[in-house]
């Protein structure tokens with residue numbers, strides 16, 4: 001018996017088999033969940049992203065996956081994704097939001113004060129507003145309640161040089177989590193955030209000073225090490241299962257205790 005038997009939900013954010021969303025899907029599947037997948041579609045990449053995502057899903061052992069293109073910055077793509085899930089299944093139980101984007105130029109050390117209006121708007125739109133956009137579409141698909149999670153980082157609470165506008169987006173994401181948890185609580189829909197330690201992914205490689213973050217994490221964290229994707233995946237399984245039925249609006253740190261240490 002798994003913690004997530006008979007639960008089905010949408011996963012946003014698998015770029016490859018190193019993505020946080022991939023580790024989350026792996027844990028959810030191990031606990032009995034059925035995952036419905038989406039991939040980012042960019043018109044000029046000749047299907048490269050879809051192929052990489054499909055290969056990563058194959059590695060999860062899922063044959064013939066439910067997989068649709070979705071650029072979460074486009075309302076019409078989100079509508080099409082949630083409408084198709086409704087048409088195919090009637091309802092869902094969970095949504096995993098594991099997406100973020102900021103222009104590489106905006107993630108350089110010492111350059112936060114040069115952030116342009118466009119860089120700011122795009123980072124907050126893709127990395128934070130999309131959670132609200134997914135939550136509002138989830139209400140109709142979760143008549144019996146459900147759960148949403150998203151991925152944050154400590155740079156949304158404290159200054160991490162180089163994380164820059166993404167830190168502002170994470171602060172917005174974590175606080176949106178609380179507002180959404182309050183309003184959707186009436187529908188028995190829970191919303192929580194996981195603040196994960198640094199993991200070597202495509203998105204992480206764009207952040208200025210990422211190597212220093214890994215070294216600092218190992219020196220300072222209570223557990224004197226970094227975390228694994230599996231550890232975040234297992235926390236996601238807990239947050240999407242009935243084991244956490246009384247938990248909502250929280251940001252849970254899965255960072256080997258990095259954020260509790262001051263010096």
Ligand SMILES: NC(=O)c1ccc[n+]([C@@H]2O[C@H](COP(=O)([O-])OP(=O)(O)OC[C@H]3O[C@@H](n4cnc5c(N)ncnc54)[C@H](O)[C@@H]3O)[C@@H](O)[C@H]2O)c1
Nearest residue numbers: 013014015019020040072099100151153198199201202203
């Ligand atoms: N890697 C880390 O160190 C770390 C630490 C804490 C939190 N996070 C967060 O984890 C989440 C996942 O990132 P990751 O590190 O796994 O990197 P990743 O590059 O594997 O995943 C990022 C995903 O965002 C998707 N994406 C970007 N723009 C999109 C859009 N407009 N529509 C739909 N999807 C879009 C990409 O396609 C990709 O799948 C992000 O929110 C990230 O900020 C990462």
